[in-house]
Amino acid sequence: MLLWCKLQSLVQFDPGVWLEESLRFARGETPYRDFFWQYPPLGLAAIGYPLRFLGVSFSVAQTAMDVLSLGIVLLVFCLLGYLVPRALRIWICVLVIAVGATTQTYFSLFSLLSYSPALHTVAIGLLLMLLGSFRYLAHGAPGQKLPNTVAVVLVSGCWIALMSKQEAFLVAPALLFLLALFDPHTRGASRRGRWSRILAAGLLPPLGAYLLLGKAVGFANLSAALRGYGLATVPCPWWPTGLGVLGALAALGAAAFVVGAGSLFEWFCWRKALGARYILMLAAAAAGGVIWLGYEWYTDGSLLTGPSSLAARVLSFSKAAFGASQVLRPVLWPAIIYWMALLVALIRGPVHPARLQLLLLLTVPVLISVRSLFGSTLAPTPEVPALSYPFLSLLGPYLLVRSLEFPRRVAARLSVQGHRVAIRIASTLVISYAILRVAAAYSNLLSNRSFTPLYTESGLVRVRDGNVNAALYRYVRDHTQPGDYFIELPYGGGLTFASLRRNPVFSNQFAQIPIPERFQLADLARIRNHPPSLIVAADEPNFGTFWGIQGNMACVFPRWTWIPDRPSWTPESALPLTQFIENNYHTEHKIGAWLLLRSNAR
Numbered sequence: 001m002l003l004w005c006k007l008q009s010l011v012q013f014d015p016g017v018w019l020e021e022s023l024r025f026a027r028g029e030t031p032y033r034d035f036f037w038q039y040p041p042l043g044l045a046a047i048g049y050p051l052r053f054l055g056v057s058f059s060v061a062q063t064a065m066d067v068l069s070l071g072i073v074l075l076v077f078c079l080l081g082y083l084v085p086r087a088l089r090i091w092i093c094v095l096v097i098a099v100g101a102t103t104q105t106y107f108s109l110f111s112l113l114s115y116s117p118a119l120h121t122v123a124i125g126l127l128l129m130l131l132g133s134f135r136y137l138a139h140g141a142p143g144q145k146l147p148n149t150v151a152v153v154l155v156s157g158c159w160i161a162l163m164s165k166q167e168a169f170l171v172a173p174a175l176l177f178l179l180a181l182f183d184p185h186t187r188g189a190s191r192r193g194r195w196s197r198i199l200a201a202g203l204l205p206p207l208g209a210y211l212l213l214g215k216a217v218g219f220a221n222l223s224a225a226l227r228g229y230g231l232a233t234v235p236c237p238w239w240p241t242g243l244g245v246l247g248a249l250a251a252l253g254a255a256a257f258v259v260g261a262g263s264l265f266e267w268f269c270w271r272k273a274l275g276a277r278y279i280l281m282l283a284a285a286a287a288g289g290v291i292w293l294g295y296e297w298y299t300d301g302s303l304l305t306g307p308s309s310l311a312a313r314v315l316s317f318s319k320a321a322f323g324a325s326q327v328l329r330p331v332l333w334p335a336i337i338y339w340m341a342l343l344v345a346l347i348r349g350p351v352h353p354a355r356l357q358l359l360l361l362l363t364v365p366v367l368i369s370v371r372s373l374f375g376s377t378l379a380p381t382p383e384v385p386a387l388s389y390p391f392l393s394l395l396g397p398y399l400l401v402r403s404l405e406f407p408r409r410v411a412a413r414l415s416v417q418g419h420r421v422a423i424r425i426a427s428t429l430v431i432s433y434a435i436l437r438v439a440a441a442y443s444n445l446l447s448n449r450s451f452t453p454l455y456t457e458s459g460l461v462r463v464r465d466g467n468v469n470a471a472l473y474r475y476v477r478d479h480t481q482p483g484d485y486f487i488e489l490p491y492g493g494g495l496t497f498a499s500l501r502r503n504p505v506f507s508n509q510f511a512q513i514p515i516p517e518r519f520q521l522a523d524l525a526r527i528r529n530h531p532p533s534l535i536v537a538a539d540e541p542n543f544g545t546f547w548g549i550q551g552n553m554a555c556v557f558p559r560w561t562w563i564p565d566r567p568s569w570t571p572e573s574a575l576p577l578t579q580f581i582e583n584n585y586h587t588e589h590k591i592g593a594w595l596l597l598r599s600n601a602r
Contacts, residue, residue, distance in 0.1 A: 010492070011494060019112070068124065088430075118164050119387055142186075241374055253291035259400070263281070265421050322436065401422045452464075472592075485502050
């Protein structure tokens with residue numbers, strides 16, 4: 001409830017973008033053909049249909065996001081039943097909620113702040129696939145027929161995932177293929193027949209849906225959207241740079257440090273299990289901690305330098321070093337190595353159901369992370385993809401307990417043994433981090449003090465930049481009519497959603513996305529045919545619009561560099577649309593950093 005209908009801004013950031021796109025869907029416009037949407041259609045439909053049938057309002061969009069978020073939490077709770085004891089199960093769910101509810105722009109739970117509802121629908125699909133496979137492997141028996149309920153859960157989860165986000169194009173088929181390849185309950189012709197049917201049922205209907213969708217909107221339009229309108233081809237974070245490799249080593253070092261520090265609570269048991277190698281393990285853990293600290297200091301730079309006091313520098317460093325991506329990266333990289341080891345062990349055989357379950361669990365975040373192993377789309381440092389947040393949040397405590405139980409392991413099984421010391425250490429860290437997240441986010445996110453209530457034609461919304469947003473909204477309301485065309489530049493949509501005005505052009509993102517020239521020319525034709533009554537634009541050159549990623553983030557493959565050094569944008573370029581606006585519109589008013597433009601013909 002503390003996050004109800006809150007936005008950072010109506011005229012900036014991702015939530016306004018997808019809210020405006022959902023509005024256009026609710027009005028009957030077709031994505032990919034009539035307006036910009038860079039993901040598969042299910043995430044858009046999950047918000048657009050409630051808006052169409054229940055009315056366009058912030059509260060309806062918020063309720064839809066809450067339902068999706070609740071579904072994710074419940075599925076995580078069910079999945080944890082296979083992994084950890086009841087007490088830790090509850091605390092990990094609290095951690096998942098705390099991370100999601102205090103994350104701004106990335107994987108946000110119970111909030112409008114996520115960069116796309118496609119994240120939520122694909123997470124639901126992948127969680128369903130994991131639950132179906134876990135149930136089959138845990139309760140199946142040699143020669144037993146795959147239960148219909150399990151088959152339905154697997155197939156429906158695959159459909160949901162494949163129709164939600166591009167990462168699922170790799171992850172969902174991989175889950176089915178791995179389960180088919182290593183299925184310990186069937187052999188020979190029976191295995192081939194069973195899994196051929198499951199694979200066909202899971203993959204062919206979404207493929208057919210995409211063919212029908214492509215025929216309706218144009219295959220070129222659909223292909224451009226699924227390729228991110230060119231954004232995915234600008235950087236290549238999978239290609240290692242020196243800084244990216246250091247980030248991976250720092251993540252492994254942090255994981256080693258945590259396990260080494262936890263082992264000290266039972267040092268006698270570890271010494272007995274490892275002998276003289278335990279001293280080497282502690283030395284490696286200490287070295288790992290130093291590497292992690294050095295990396296975080298290098299990328300943040302505020303710990304030992306800066307004009308502020310030491311306490312302020314430590315606080316600044318802590319915020320940078322303990323963000324969601326920074327904390328989850330030491331989970332991701334050990335998971336990648338563990339996944340590889342499990343895959344080799346399964347190939348060599350024999351196949352143990354618990355080992356296969358763990359491989360499938362790790363497969364989701366490992367394959368999602370392929371897109372940003374050594375960097376991210378917008379920065380040269382490694383970043384944990386937002387979609388992997390809930391999976392890594394539940395994996396972190398589980399893998400920690402599994403590591404700390406190493407000296408006492410007597411049998412290979414999926415669920416941890418529930419050893420008291422290991423559970424207490426993991427629970428303490430989970431609870432502490434959850435409290436830290438909520439406490440750090442309270443003043444600037446959870447509290448209403450930083451947000452201004454704004455009553456709009458789409459209902460109540462609370463915005464951080466309240467005075468400017470309120471003045472902009474009132475100006476749009478008072479100087480346009482409900483059926484008028486209206487544009488926000490360079491990267492918005494929240495004002496369009498709040499005022500229920502119409503966007504005449506294809507896109508509402510005029511920054512970062514290097515959209516192909518044919519869409520730029522189409523937007524120029526559209527704005528000429530339907531000139532907007534009013535334009536809100538940033539008071540910057542070219543109204544703040546640009547194509548590509550500002551800075552040097554272009555792919556350096558096959559060269560080795562410390563950080564990317566090739567330009568990923570062209571600063572001197574101007575869009576045809578912005579040139580038309582400069583020639584045919586004038587500034588009528590200015591509010592904050594925003595210009596309000598009217599046609600010269602008025």
